Amino acid sequence: MSEVDDLPRFPFPVDAALEPPAEWAELRSKCPVAHVKLASGDQAALITRHEDVRQILSDPRFTRPTPGDDSARVADSEDGGIFNSDMASVIPQHGEAHLVWRRGIGKWFTAKRMNALRPGIAAMAEQLIDDMVAKGTPADLKASLGFPLPVWVICDMLGVPDADRDRFSHWSDVMLSMTRFSTAEMKAAEQEFTRYMAGHVALKRANPGEDILSALITDPEPMSDATLIATGIGLLIAGHETTANMITKMVAMLLSDRSRWESLLADPSLVRTAVEESLRLDANAGIGMSRYITEDVEIAGTVLPRGTTAMCSMAAANRDEEAFARASEMDLARTPNQHLAFGAGAHACLGQPLARTELQVVLEVLLRKLPSLDLAVAVEDLRRVEGLVVGGLVELPVRW
Structure with a gap:
């Protein structure tokens, strides 16, 4: 048996859907740089302390692994998954080229633009909640609201049809696989998604609209088609997958101890800090x-x-007692809250203003329209999404 075989497997298995693995606290206190084995069988160094995670993520010398690096593969497929895919190598990951790429996208995620989107997001949230209520209780909040809302928003921003959302969801899940899908399935999903996005880029070239893809095509420094396609795919995956999961997890956390929900009903001004604390x-x-x-x-x-290859666990770092007083407790009014949920440094999440806006608006609308909202199952019966590089809940059964 090799040394790698003896290493703990990361991510660590967890029984409770909303609770952290016991290993996090132990590693932070005793072994903040731990050797672990990924789903691929490759070895990586797991970083769990807040200060250390922030240091590595903020250090411009270190960036996302690219296919040319001899880096640890995250997935158990032949090519190692989405971080090692051809798509990941098309978007520049280093230096000035990466900054130019981020500037081109970042113009679409300013505070001014997000404020302009709020009324439309709120109206869509209200419509989705009305549809859910009309179908009766119990309902799956993830399928009814958590998933369709961010998909609608990012599709609108990219100028692609919201009606194709089930295809996006399937392609995204497959491309984000660690252990759930085969190499052949992952390659097929990437090829299908690439063909789909290439068709949209061609349409936008011929007939530009008021959307991100059209703006990038008509920019004075236009991107190559390959970069445009990879950017569109990346924004579509990130713009719905992570936020859909976070909406669902946030509501689950707030309802798992209903005194939290009651606190927000009593004082809706806590919504912004409650969103940050959920993150x-x-x-x-x-x-x-x-x-x-x-x-x-x-x-x-x-x-x-x-x-x-360093694996930076932002979630473990966000529970570091050295960085947060009563780190394991949910404090809806916590401020300041220097969490690392969106990363740090040159690769910090571009879409965080959008994610924050969606989370805040969804919570505001839910509190107003469904004050009696509650879990329809015991917390211990909530099920985690397994086998993907992103975390989430399979569904969130609710009643009101």
Whole structure:
């Protein structure tokens, strides 16, 4: 048996859908740089302390692994999954080229644009909730609201049909697989999604609209078709998959101890800080962010040699007692709240203003329209999404 075979498997198995694995607290206190084995069988260094995770994510020397690196693969497929895919290599990951790419996209996620989107997001949330209520209780909040709302928003921003959302969802799940889908299925999904997005890029070239893809095509420094396609796919996956899961998890956390929901009903001004605290306390956030170490670096007294793949667990870091008082408790009024749910540094989540806007609006509308909302199952019966690089709940049964 090799040394890698003896290493703990990461992500760690967890029974409770909303609770963290016991290993996080143990590693933060005793072994903040731990050797683990990923689903691929490859070895990585797991980073769990807030200060260390922020340091690595903010260090411009270290970036997302690209197919040219000899990095650890996240998935058990031949090509190692979405972070090692051809699509990931098309979008520039380093230096000035990456900054130029981010600037082109970032213009669409300003506070001014997000405020302009709020009324439309609220109207769509109200419509989806009305449809859910009309069908009666119990309902699955994920299928009724958590999933369709962010898909509608990102489709509108990209100028692609919301009616295709079930196809996006399937392609996204397959491409985000760690252990659930085969290499052949993952390649097929990437090819199908690429063909689909290539068709949309061609349509936008011929007939530009008021959307991100059209703006990027008509930009004075236009992207190549390959970059446009990869960008469209990346925004569509990130724009619905993570937010749909987070809406569902946030509501589950707030209803799992109903005094939290009652606190928000009594004081809706807490919505913004409650959203941030839900992001911080999310124990089911997925695998985290990997970074390829290009030169020797010391973290928490341990030297990571060049060629190491560091897995930064933002979710473990967000429960670090050194960074947050009463870190394991949900404090709906917590401020400041320097959580790392969106990462840090040059690769911090581009869409975080949109995610925050959607989470805040959904919570505001739910509190107003369904004050009696409650879980329709026991917390211990909630089921995690398994086998993907993102975390989530399979469904969220609710009543009112």
